[in-house]
Amino acid sequence: MAEVKSSTPALVDSSRDPTDIIVPDDDVDYPSDLVDNASETGSSTYSLSSSVVNYQYENGRRYHAYREGAYFAPNDEQEQARMDLLQHITRLMVGGELFLAPIGPNPGRILDLGTGTGNWAIHLADQFPKSTVIGIDLSPIQSDWAPPNCYFQVDDFESPWDFWDFSKPFDFIHAGNLAGSVKDFPHLLQQAKNTLNPGGWFEFVDFAPEPFADDDTLQGAPNLCEMSRFCNEASIKFGKKLRVTDSYKQWMIDAGFKDVKEHVYKVPMGRWPKDPKLKQIGEYHLVQMLESLEPYTLALLTRVLGWTTEEVQVLISGARSELLDRKLHMYSKLYFVYGRKDEAD
Numbered sequence: 001m002a003e004v005k006s007s008t009p010a011l012v013d014s015s016r017d018p019t020d021i022i023v024p025d026d027d028v029d030y031p032s033d034l035v036d037n038a039s040e041t042g043s044s045t046y047s048l049s050s051s052v053v054n055y056q057y058e059n060g061r062r063y064h065a066y067r068e069g070a071y072f073a074p075n076d077e078q079e080q081a082r083m084d085l086l087q088h089i090t091r092l093m094v095g096g097e098l099f100l101a102p103i104g105p106n107p108g109r110i111l112d113l114g115t116g117t118g119n120w121a122i123h124l125a126d127q128f129p130k131s132t133v134i135g136i137d138l139s140p141i142q143s144d145w146a147p148p149n150c151y152f153q154v155d156d157f158e159s160p161w162d163f164w165d166f167s168k169p170f171d172f173i174h175a176g177n178l179a180g181s182v183k184d185f186p187h188l189l190q191q192a193k194n195t196l197n198p199g200g201w202f203e204f205v206d207f208a209p210e211p212f213a214d215d216d217t218l219q220g221a222p223n224l225c226e227m228s229r230f231c232n233e234a235s236i237k238f239g240k241k242l243r244v245t246d247s248y249k250q251w252m253i254d255a256g257f258k259d260v261k262e263h264v265y266k267v268p269m270g271r272w273p274k275d276p277k278l279k280q281i282g283e284y285h286l287v288q289m290l291e292s293l294e295p296y297t298l299a300l301l302t303r304v305l306g307w308t309t310e311e312v313q314v315l316i317s318g319a320r321s322e323l324l325d326r327k328l329h330m331y332s333k334l335y336f337v338y339g340r341k342d343e344a345d
C-alpha cells in the first residue's frame with residue numbers, strides 16, 4: 001500500500017451536518033505514487049493449534065483456518081493494513097473517538113466482536129485502563145503488544161456464546177465492520193443482549209459497501225456499481241449479506257434495545273472535496289478503497305458465483321480506474337448505530 005502521510009489531518013469539524021452536500025474542488029491532483037502494492041511479510045508469534053494457523057491460500061491471498069470458509073475476506077498483512085487504515089479513517093470522521101455510545105467513564109467489561117487486528121480493542125484498553133477488554137476473531141492476527149487489560153481469543157461469534165468465561169456479563173459490546181460476516185444479525189443481537197449487564201451498550205460501526213454520489217457522477221463508475229451489485233448478490237447466496245448497514249437500527253429496536261441512535265457520515269473516495277480536511281480523509285479512503293477491491297471480490301465472485309480469477313481481475317481493473325477518476329464525486333456512508341439494554345431486562 002502507498003505510504004500514507006504521517007501527519008494526521010485536523011479532525012473533521014464535528015459541528016458539520018453529516019448529511020451536507022460535500023462541495024467538490026475543481027482542480028484535483030493525485031501524487032503519482034498514491035497506490036503501490038503492499039508487501040506480505042506474514043508474521044505471527046502466537047502459539048496456537050494448527051487448526052487455527054493452518055491458513056488457506058487462494059488467488060495469491062491468505063485466508064483464515066479456524067472455521068475455514070466462514071468469512072470471505074483474507075487475513076494477510078495487506079488486509080490487516082487495510083483494516084487499520086479503515087479504522088483510522090473512521091476515527092478521523094468522528095473527532096478521534098473510538099465509539100459514540102454514551103458508555104460513561106467507567107465501563108467494566110468490554111467485548112469486541114470480530115476484532116481483526118485488535119487495534120480498536122488495544123486503543124480502548126488504553127483509554128480505560130481499569131476496564132477489561134476482550135477481542136475475539138476467527139484469525140489470531142492481533143498484536144502481541146496489547147496492554148495488560150486487553151485479551152484476545154480465537155472464537156466464532158456465530159457459535160452459542162458459551163465459549164468464554166461468561167461468569168460476568170459485559171457493559172459494552174462493539175461490532176466493527178461486520179457486514180458480510182453474520183448469517184443472522186437478529187440472533188447475534190439477542191445473544192449480545194443476553195450477555196450485557198442491564199444498562200449496558202451495544203454499538204455497530206460499519207461502512208455501507210456500495211458507492212454513493214450526490215450528483216450524476218456515479219454514472220461514470222459502472223464497474224464499481226456492478227462490483228457492488230455482484231458482491232451483494234454473492235453475499236446473499238453465501239448467506240451473509242453485505243448490504244445490511246441500513247437495517248442495523250431497526251434490528252436493534254426489534255431486539256429490544258432502548259435509546260437506539262443512528263449517525264451516518266459521508267466519507268469521500270478521493271481528493272475531490274474542496275474542504276481540506278475531507279480532501280485528506282478522502283485520499284486515505286481512496287487508498288483503502290483500492291486495497292479493498294481484491295478482498296471483497298476474489299472469494300465471493302469466484303467461490304460463490306463461479307467467476308474465473310481473470311474475470312474478477314478485469315472488473316477490478318475497471319473499478320480501479322474509476323476510483324482514480326478525479327471527476328467522480330463518490331463517497332461511502334459510514335454508520336454508527338448504538339443502543340442500551342433496558343435496566344429492567
Ligand SMILES: C[S@@+](CC[C@H](N)C(=O)[O-])C[C@H]1O[C@@H](n2cnc3c(N)ncnc32)[C@H](O)[C@@H]1O
Nearest residue numbers: 071083114115116137138156157158176177181
Ligand atoms: C472487516 S473485518 C473487521 C475487523 C475489525 N472489527 C475492524 O473494524 O477493523 C471483519 C472481522 O470479523 C472476523 N469474523 C468474521 N466472522 C467471524 C466469526 N464468525 N467469528 C469471529 N470473527 C469473525 C474476521 O476474521 C475479520 O477479522
